[in-house]
Amino acid sequence: MRTLTLGALAVLTTSLSPLAATTANAQAAGSIFADASTLPFQAPDFSKIKDSDYQPAILQGIARQQAEIDAIANNPDAPTFANTIEAKERSGQMLNRVYNVFSALTSANTNDALDKIDSETAPKIAALQDAINLNPKLFQRVKTLYDQRATLGLTADQLQVLTVTYQDMARNGALLSVADKAALTTLNGKIAALQTEFGQKLTAGTKDGALVVKSKAALAGMSDGEIAAAAKAAADRKLPGGSYVIALQNTTQQPALSSLTNRATRQALFTKSWTRSEKGDANDTRALVQELAQLRAQKAKLLGFPDYASFALSDQMAKTRDTATGFLQQMVPALASAQHRDAAELNTLIKTKGGKFTVNPADWNYYSEQLRKARFDLDQGQIKPYLEITNVLENGVFFAANQLYGLSFKKRSDIPVYHPDVTVYQVNDADGSELALFYFDPWKRDNKQGGAWMSNFVNQTTLLGTKPVVFNVENFIKPAAGQPALITWDDANTMFHEFGHALHGMLSNQKYPTIAGTNTARDFVEFPSQFNENWMTEPAVLANFAKHYQTGAPMPADLIAKIKKAHTFNQGYALGEVIAAALLDLKWHSLPASAPKQDVLKFESQALGATGLDVKDVPSRYHSPYFRHIWGGGYAAGYYAYSWTEMLDHDAFQWFTDNGGMTRANGQRFRDMILSKGHSQDYAEMYRAFTGRDPSIEPMLKARGLK
Ligand SMILES: [Zn+2]
Numbered sequence: 001m002r003t004l005t006l007g008a009l010a011v012l013t014t015s016l017s018p019l020a021a022t023t024a025n026a027q028a029a030g031s032i033f034a035d036a037s038t039l040p041f042q043a044p045d046f047s048k049i050k051d052s053d054y055q056p057a058i059l060q061g062i063a064r065q066q067a068e069i070d071a072i073a074n075n076p077d078a079p080t081f082a083n084t085i086e087a088k089e090r091s092g093q094m095l096n097r098v099y100n101v102f103s104a105l106t107s108a109n110t111n112d113a114l115d116k117i118d119s120e121t122a123p124k125i126a127a128l129q130d131a132i133n134l135n136p137k138l139f140q141r142v143k144t145l146y147d148q149r150a151t152l153g154l155t156a157d158q159l160q161v162l163t164v165t166y167q168d169m170a171r172n173g174a175l176l177s178v179a180d181k182a183a184l185t186t187l188n189g190k191i192a193a194l195q196t197e198f199g200q201k202l203t204a205g206t207k208d209g210a211l212v213v214k215s216k217a218a219l220a221g222m223s224d225g226e227i228a229a230a231a232k233a234a235a236d237r238k239l240p241g242g243s244y245v246i247a248l249q250n251t252t253q254q255p256a257l258s259s260l261t262n263r264a265t266r267q268a269l270f271t272k273s274w275t276r277s278e279k280g281d282a283n284d285t286r287a288l289v290q291e292l293a294q295l296r297a298q299k300a301k302l303l304g305f306p307d308y309a310s311f312a313l314s315d316q317m318a319k320t321r322d323t324a325t326g327f328l329q330q331m332v333p334a335l336a337s338a339q340h341r342d343a344a345e346l347n348t349l350i351k352t353k354g355g356k357f358t359v360n361p362a363d364w365n366y367y368s369e370q371l372r373k374a375r376f377d378l379d380q381g382q383i384k385p386y387l388e389i390t391n392v393l394e395n396g397v398f399f400a401a402n403q404l405y406g407l408s409f410k411k412r413s414d415i416p417v418y419h420p421d422v423t424v425y426q427v428n429d430a431d432g433s434e435l436a437l438f439y440f441d442p443w444k445r446d447n448k449q450g451g452a453w454m455s456n457f458v459n460q461t462t463l464l465g466t467k468p469v470v471f472n473v474e475n476f477i478k479p480a481a482g483q484p485a486l487i488t489w490d491d492a493n494t495m496f497h498e499f500g501h502a503l504h505g506m507l508s509n510q511k512y513p514t515i516a517g518t519n520t521a522r523d524f525v526e527f528p529s530q531f532n533e534n535w536m537t538e539p540a541v542l543a544n545f546a547k548h549y550q551t552g553a554p555m556p557a558d559l560i561a562k563i564k565k566a567h568t569f570n571q572g573y574a575l576g577e578v579i580a581a582a583l584l585d586l587k588w589h590s591l592p593a594s595a596p597k598q599d600v601l602k603f604e605s606q607a608l609g610a611t612g613l614d615v616k617d618v619p620s621r622y623h624s625p626y627f628r629h630i631w632g633g634g635y636a637a638g639y640y641a642y643s644w645t646e647m648l649d650h651d652a653f654q655w656f657t658d659n660g661g662m663t664r665a666n667g668q669r670f671r672d673m674i675l676s677k678g679h680s681q682d683y684a685e686m687y688r689a690f691t692g693r694d695p696s697i698e699p700m701l702k703a704r705g706l707k
Contacts, residue, residue: 033057033098039415040426041437041469042458044101046416054102055117061095062128068092069132072141079141081154085162088138089463089512099125100457107449108441108473109419133172134181142166143174157680161512164679167315171303180302187299191292192633198288199632202276205283206626209276211246211269212239219244221261248273250628251621252577258365263357270362277625278601285625286600292631293588294597301593309589312637316521317644317683321590324523324640327647328583330697332612334706335579338572339614345371361619368570376566382559384486388549389442389476392492396545397499398425400535404667405507405675406430412437419445421478422471427506436460436506439471442495443478450475452494454501454529460508460516468517470505472498484549489563493533500532501525509676516678523641524683528675530649537564538662568705575643575704576613577621582640583611584620585630589637600624643700648687650699655691 032053036042068091075083106118132138145152146166149159173184212234213219219227233245246256246269254273260266277285296308305311309321318324346359346367359367394409401407408428415424421443427436439457458469474494479485487495501518504525510516518525535541537560546555587607591598604624608615622629629635652674656666673690681689688694701707 031057031060031098033061033094033101036093036097036466040412041434041467043415043424043437043469044457046418048416049101051111051113051117054098054114055121057098058095058102058117058121059124061092061098062124064094065092066128066131069135069138073135073137075141079144081145081152081158081162084138084141084145085158085165086463086512088165089161089461089514093464095125095128096459100455100459104455104457104471105418107453108471109445110447133169134174136174139169139174142169157511157515160680161514164514171311171315173303176302184299184302187295187302191295191299194288194292194295195631195633198285198292199628201283201285201288202626202628202632205277205279205285206248206250208283209248209272210237211248211265211272213244213246213265213268214242216244218262218265219246219260221259222256223259226256226259248276250626252361252619252623253365253621257362258369260366263363266362266366274619274623277623285631289588289600289624289631290597293591294593294595296589296636297591297593297595307590307592309586309637312589316523316638316641317687318523318640319684321586321637324644325583325586325590327644327697328579328586328640329611331575331579331643331701331706334701335572335576336612336614338706339576339618342368342570342572343614343617359617361617364573364617368573372566372569376562376569378562378566380488383489383555383563385548385550386546386555387487387489387492389485389487389491389495391547391549392487392495392545393440396492396536396541397495399544400496400532400538400541400662401499401503403540403662403664404535405503405671406664406668407435407506409438421445434467436468436470438502438506439469441471442474442476444475448473448475452498454498454505454518456505456517459513460505460510461513462509462511463513468506468508470502472502474498486549493536496533496536497529500529503532504528504675507671507675508678510678510680515680518678520679521683522635522638523644524648524679526642526645527648527652530645531652534649534653534656535662540662568703571704571706572614573618575706576618578643580608580611580613580615580618580620581622581627581629582643583613584608584622584624585627585635585637585639588624588630647697647700648695650703651695652687652691654699 032045032049034057037045039045069088072084072087072091077083102114102117106114110118142162142165145162149162154162173181176184210233216227219230222230227244230244230246233247234243237245239245246254248254252273254269257266257269260269277283300306300308300311303311305314307321309324313319313321313324316324318327343359346364349367349371350357350359350363357363398407398409402409406429409425410428412424412426415437417424417439419441422439422441425438425440426434427438429435437457452472452474454470454472456468456470458466460466460468472495474491476487476491504520505517508517513519542560543554546560547553548555584604584607588603601624604620608620620627629639630637635641652670656662656670659666670690674686677686684694698707
């Protein structure tokens with residue numbers, strides 16, 4: 001459910017010195033990526049690209065961009081917006097061209113050759129980024145312009161791209177003294193190494209933490225297929241015959257906990273999950289957590305922030321640690337009351353069944369699953385016949401985009417693809433003009449990463465005259481040959497989600513690449529995607545696609561009602577564990593650099609105890625020693641963003657509901673004020689301009705059945 005953006009690959013620029021131009025052209029001779037593709041929309045020509053083309057093209061792209069940046073930095077003329085910022089925006093075109101395609105394939109259709117190239121080129125690309133971000137001559141020019149920004153006569157988007165460029169470089173340490181820059185580099189190196197070590201220890205600890213049982217009876221409640229898989233997992237680990245292995249997943253809760261009838265097995269599995277990384281063995285991660293918390297606080301201090309959360313939030317929509325924390329805390333009363341209510345209900349059920357204990361986290365899913373079955377009894381076999389994939393795509397996802405934004409879609413069988421399962425559509429605008437290409441790659445493959453995502457082959461920018469070429473990748477189970485391509489309700493929801501990202505890319509209407517499309521903050525980028533999920537259950541949309549694949553009969557109304565109702569079940573737990581994790585993340589990253597090393601378990605227990613959530617029954621989705629999102633990299637002080645964007649999604653949908661619902665006019669307003677805007681404006685101002693108010697948590701709590 002993510003967008004793949006070349007976060008690191010901020011698009012850079014030309015304005016080549018004659019010498020650099022000659023060198024770069026000579027190096028690039030013969031590469032298929034040296035010039036823009038001549039296919040429609042500059043689509044990558046997969047009929048000609050070979051695996052062996054990538055490495056030389058990436059290296060040439062890096063050399064070209066380095067030459068382009070050097071030319072800007074060494075320009076003897078005084079800095080102007082055109083010769084510095086705009087020139088930087090034009091740079092790196094060749095690298096973007098090849099890397100957009102290369103990273104798409106290493107994610108969706110990789111092989112050993114591509115993986116090897118990836119390992120070899122990734123450090124070089126990271127080094128190029130550092131060389132640009134920390135180039136003192138380049139930064140001096142950017143800073144000169146930034147300091148004069150009020151007098152340069154810039155347009156609003158020019159001012160924004162200048163500001164974003166300046167702030168990004170400053171956040172990377174460009175303002176620091178030489179000595180502090182060196183200190184930052186050392187800190188970054190240590191942090192990166194510890195994050196990698198955390199990831200490796202956690203992977204090993206999770207594997208070692210698997211529950212081994214010696215009797216089939218202990219697995220009662222699991223299906224025959226699951227038991228067979230557990231026996232195979234034991235055999236794969238070369239355990240004696242008659243052993244069974246339940247491997248751990250990355251979260252606190254484990255899928256088997258909802259079906260295991262043997263309470264002792266449940267407790268054992270839960271304990272295995274909870275303690276996987278705190279056993280005092282080689283896989284114990286607590287010392288790494290302690291050190292990472294300190295090093296990040298030191299990094300923030302060096303960059304002028306009181307703590308790491310303040311640093312990480314400063315370029316996000318939420319902006320401050322207190323805003324993000326306050327947002328999460330606001331949900332606590334509704335969550336805590338749902339948690340207490342649900343726990344009481346589960347305790348009644350336990351008593352009815354003769355149990356002489358009260359619910360704990362190891363029991364929660366087992367008993368709540370029984371309530372779910374009694375109340376909703378949703379059978380995917382009943383739902384799937386109404387969800388044929390092409391029908392969902394063309395008459396659901398595309399139909400909603402037509403009703404809201406005026407878009408139309410036409411299949412293009414003439415555009416080459418990287419795998420026969422990929423379909424390409426041309427997207428036309430309301431006035432019939434050509435807008436974008438959209439690639440759809442739905443089926444699971446062994447050489448595809450898990451999950452679902454969106455990215456671009458070609459980014460939208462009027463500066464360079466390119467239109468968006470966008471793709472969605474999913475991991476649905478492919479039907480056997482000759483069978484209808486039926487998907488689950490969740491799969492269909494994922495299609496709407498990823499297409500929301502695609503719309504954010506395709507409807508982008510910006511001049512400068514740095515502020516175009518999905519190139520937005522982490523606590524904003526999931527807003528258009530989550531928002532788009534709402535249209536799946538809009539009655540007019542659902543009626544247009546949810547039809548039986550054989551008879552064409554509409555999905556029965558009582559089935560739809562049941563599915564909708566099921567989504568509000570058990571939300572005290574489902575949202576509660578996420579909010580606990582988000583608060584835990586922010587608490588860890590609110591420590592100042594002066595704080596001593598923390599006892600990891602004690603810190604977590606105090607931090608969460610102070611929130612008001614019922615963490616005894618509903619613990620954090622990730623316990624500190626195995627919270628990979630925050631200690632393995634990526635999401636440090638950012639886990640709240642999942643819930644923040646969910647708030648925006650429901651709040652914006654509430655605006656539609658209050659203003660006439662799914663109309664073309666409302667869609668156009670959302671397109672003009674949000675989807676086309678990239679990061680051309682402050683996110684909070686952009687949002688306020690659209691709805692006329694700040695976002696509220698109420699619609700989200702209502703949608704989750706918590707209000
Ligand atoms: Zn997403």
